[in-house]
Amino acid sequence: MxxxxxxxxxxxxxxxxxxxxxxxxxxxxxxxxxxxxxxxxxxxxxxxxxxxxxxxxxxxxxxxxxxxxxxxxxxxxxxxxxxxxxxxxxxxxxxxxxxxxxxxxxxxxxxxxxxxxxxxxxxxxxxxxxxxxxxxxxxxxxxxLAHGRISPHRNNLLLTERGRVLLSTPGTGQRGEILLWADGRRSCRDISMLLSRSLYAVTVEVVRMLDDDLLAIAPIEPERPAATESAPASGGRSLLPRRRRGASGINDTLPPRPPQPQQRGQRAVTPRKPERTS
Structure with a gap:
């Protein structure tokens, strides 16, 4: 061939x-x-x-x-x-x-x-x-490994409740080695390096352990934007992002309209109060 x-x-x-x-x-x-x-x-x-x-x-x-x-x-x-x-x-x-x-x-x-x-x-x-x-x-x-739907490099692994029980059981063999390092911060690649085992062998075993509900894929945490302003001194308030004047950039395209002088004889418009009904 x-x-x-x-x-x-x-x-x-x-x-x-x-x-x-x-x-x-x-x-x-x-x-x-x-x-x-x-x-x-x-x-x-x-x-x-x-x-x-x-x-x-x-x-x-x-x-x-x-x-x-x-x-x-x-x-x-x-x-x-x-x-x-x-x-x-x-x-x-x-x-x-x-x-x-x-x-x-x-x-x-x-x-x-x-x-x-x-x-x-x-x-x-x-x-x-x-x-x-x-x-x-x-x-x-x-x-x-196509059915496993897991990336050996990107997906980190977590212990499930069944995985914790198995980890506490003596004589778990190679599965116990993988469970020991599944802390939510390590992938198949990381674990294979720590165990000096083939990446493919570790990934195959991880897919089987996912099917057996011994492991779970850790959720991917979104990246947090860097803080641009210091937090308020009061610790009781929720830390919500502050809107900065002009942050939208709209004024870079459409400059704000200057204030118009009030012409003589022009009445100021005031909001009308709602009428009371019986």
Whole structure:
């Protein structure tokens, strides 16, 4: 299967919309031309895809734990070079998933020598995977989470009452680790970093816990405008915003009409009092 084949919209429905098309197109062109360089993806969280001769050897993103973080997870036992290669491959796929599940602003190539295109901390780099395989893995993950309606980066998580009860129960395992950090200020990305676990694995578990009513999505608080005037000295009054004269800007377009002098013989108009009826 060629890299250009994955650009078909019926094969990449999740990656076939918006700015993700540019990422798919650039990787397809890199594979076709055996390009070497770093494809920098701007956005939130964004990241870098390291490509050598058209093959993706590493993906680094601030939205997902890297190889070092995944290896540092407590209780993990390495079994040698083969295990390191598996972890490096998982990190590359997870980094690509983090980029695609966020907001993509654009892509730009940084041309570097082949020996400089591999990050020094990849421990070790992926031997090299076809871009179409990487994109299909990302597509599969995005489709699997489509029903969850949660952003791994923007939505913060809260404990429900059932979640608090489960957290107080011993032996909760990996769910207990997630519940421990669900304080309304952390997202799936934050928790995956704290636990040194794959972003996709944490997001999948969070979706299941949302379905089980163990977690809830914290409401997004609107940004409060900066105070322009000092608060009144009296603490009993409600702090309502004061309207400043001319704040609407209407006088910048239509200047106020100057006061007109009263002409001689003109009677001043006074409001008529309502008549009393029996």
């Amino acid at each position: 060629s890299a250009a084949a994955v650009t078909a919209p019926w094969q990449l429905q999740a990656l076939g919309r918006g700015s993700a098309r540019e990422l798919v197109r650039e990787l397809a062109h890199a594979a076709a031309g055996a390009h070497t360089g770093v494809l920098r993806v701007t956005g939130e969280p964004g990241g870098d895809l390291h490509v050598v001769h058209g093959l993706v050897v590493a993906v680094a993103s601030p939205g997902a734990p890297g190889v070092r973080e995944l290896l540092s997870r407590p209780g993990r036992i390495s079994t040698g070079v083969a295990d390191l290669n598996v972890v490096a491959l998982m990190s590359a796929v997870d980094g690509a998933f983090a980029i695609a599940s966020g907001w993509i602003g654009g892509c730009q190539w940084q041309t570097l020598p082949a020996e400089s295109s591999v990050p020094q901390d990849s421990m070790p780099p992926v031997p090299g995977v076809e871009s179409w395989w990487l994109l299909l893995e990302v597509e599969r993950r995005l489709c699997a």
